[in-house]
């Protein structure tokens with residue numbers, strides 16, 4: 001068991017490491033600084049990827065923090081089941097830890113299968129159970145045989161790394177235990193895997209109709225609005241499309257090695273990116289007709305969307321935005337904002353790979369001033385002032401920082417309630433931007449109180 | 457009799473870990489940095505959780521213990537974490553919270569702090585209050601109570617100087633079940649009886665929205681000077697069973713007598729408090745309080761038509777469970793079908809209920825079939841969707857509602873609020889039924 005964890009943690013914890021020398025690696029992938037960290041643990045990352053599979057039960061093997069403070073808090077939407085809202089945990093006590101809790105875990109799996117009949121069960125190890133050497137792999141195997149339900153171990157102790165690494169652990173579990181375990185009844189004409197899209201606030205629902213119209217089947221979604229079964233037959237897809245996730249490229253790469261499924265990256269943030277992605281998918285599927293259809297679809301959609309955007313664009317034109325979001329999202333969001341006529345004054349490069357940074361730089365025409373390193377709420381608010389920015393676009397973590405600074409804000413975080421993908425999403429984003437920018441709240445709340453006004 | 461349902465795992469936990477409770481307590485203190493000793497996920501989850509609950513910036517940090525460090529078990533992460541927090545934020549003190557992982561690893565916090573003090577004399581100015589809060593024991597309320605106790609144990613002056621001019625100083629130990637509006641009500645009542653109060657912890661002032669500028673440390677809660685001055689108080693009022701342990705520390709260290717209120721919710725408990733204040737101060741009752749009592753009474757009378765024959769179930773940490781459960785059963789006359797809680801403390805075992813269960817929301821779902829409505833946190837939303845029972849949101853977390861922190865549940869203000877809120881739920885049920 002210990003060994004397994006070691007193997008996993010020895011993998012480079014971020015992809016942007018791979019091209020670098022050992023020395024560079026050390027610098028680029030610094031461990032979090034004690035007393036100055038942000039961001040979740042590997043276990044959190046594993047859950048982000050797997051919990052959207054809502055017809056499977058997710059049992060967390062550990063004491064209470066890992067579940068008690070985290071369950072029922074994902075922005076993912078699904079019509080396949082409701083287990084994404086459930087928290088199942090072995091809730092270990094001191095005695096369990098001293099005497100071992102594998103028996104308890106087995107009973108838990110039996111209980112959940114009997115009572116809730118999930119399609120599958122995922123078991124997560126956490127810091128404490130990984131340290132005390134609980135063998136979730138063996139338990140999974142035994143239970144799967146006994147109960148005739150797939151039981152999948154996810155080795156994801158929080159101390160092994162960041163959320164990003166946890167995403168990979170999840171991918172590792174999928175490729176080793178799920179993908180390829182079942183054959184589909186029939187294979188459609190253009191089956192693809194969509195990887196790294198979690199249907200946050202219903203973003204998948206915004207792009208799904210586009211695929212439908214093109215005749216492309218989202219054969220296996222990983223994992224937004226996915227049922228367990230569809231992931232099992234992912235190996236029969238003709239193409240993997242990785243959306244906004246560096247961490248899951250490793251999964252796509254493994255699928256290529258194992259099943260010879262080519263993969264590509266894409267994004268649905270913004271009309272330009274949506275077009276690029278759809279056309280590239282059509283190209284990769286090797287169909288000229290499909291490509292032509294995709295182009296026509298995008299032409300039509302763009303025209304429609306611009307018509308609907310008409311009332312908003314004049315308000316957004318020339319407004320300055322500070323973007324503080326992670327990874328791939330940052331460059332695709334930049335383009336999306338540009339389409340709306342806005343100007344990005346600075347963008348964070350947090351969790352970004354070199355490719356991502358290159359793309360952000362492209363936006364700023366090579367001017368490194370546009371890049372903004374990691375910073376806390378204070379840095380962000382100061383930069384807002386310095387650049388006279390009108391609006392902050394960031395994750396929920398910074399939402400209340402923005403409100404303390406009384407600056408307009410749009411949330412692009414996991415728990416948000418609004419979806420920003422594809423054409424409908426661009427329209428939604430425009431609306432949200434306009435609503436916050438034109439809210440009378442900011443004028444009213446920045447006025448001095450009567451006793452703060454000096455006369456004379 | 458308290459039941460424990462035989463099942464191997466928790467289904468939809470009601471329990472939050474001690475870490476969350478301890479951090480919440482620290483957030484009610486001025487310029488303290490809660491520092492979680494463990495891998496960074498525990499802090500990140502808790503921060504996310506509390507930020508959504510309070511809709512406020514919730515400063516906290518982690519020692520970010522990582523793989524290798526986990527196995528070797530040295531204290532470099534801890535030391536570096538403390539040093540970095542002092543360098544960056546310079547808090548008035550640090551609230552150091554342990555996790556299951558560091559407890560299993562057997563980290564010796566006392567020894568480690570000793571080595572820290574030896575190694576870094578430059579940080580001697582900043583006190584570190586260390587709390588043991590493994591998440592395989594206790595619940596949020598015990599974590600909260602431990603943090604308050606540890607703060608007092610560490611920061612109260614060793615030989616308090618009694619200052620007889622401060623005769624009218626009262627310590628209020630505010631349990632985790634209190635909302636901002638509760639703390640405000642209590643403070644105002646005591647002050648209007650001519651007393652000076654120090655509230656510990658004061659999450660009303662820090663997390664109630666009155667700090668409108670940007671901050672990196674919680675502000676306007678109980679200051680370290682106030683905590684020092686608590687040693688000079690004449691009396692302590694502990695609100696909630698879990699605060700007794702802290703009151704004991706004040707008694708033992710500073711000879712301050714105390715009175716514990718298991719609840720301040722409902723007419724009976726409110727009257728008890730006001731009687732005590734009248735006796736203690738010999739002062740007349742302020743007019744606004746008299747008016748408020750009349751309004752509370754009137755609200756109960758008006759709403760009682762819809763209370764009759766109703767049944768409810770409730771899930772919460774012990775102190776909140778008792779406060780609300782007791783008021784709704786004994787003073788509203790609504791039957792309690794099932795009460796679910798997370799730890800064995802406080803007075804909740806006195807509740808008249810068909811079932812009192814140490815358990816989770818899964819148990820609540822199973823044992824509340826006859827209930828007309830449910831009281832629980834926002835994690836019960838999916839359950840209430842399934843069962844079509846109205847949910848009145850209480851406790852932690854409430855993520856999908858504004859203003860929950862500014863509802864008063866204590867005193868006559870609380871009587872009125874609850875009579876209206878519960879009354880409205882019952883009234884809608886009656887109206888629905890008759891159509």
Ligand code: SF4
Pocket residue numbers: 041042043044062065066125126127128156157158159494495496497498499501557
């Ligand atoms: S850091 Fe470890 S103990 Fe904490 S939440 Fe993550 S997995 Fe659980």
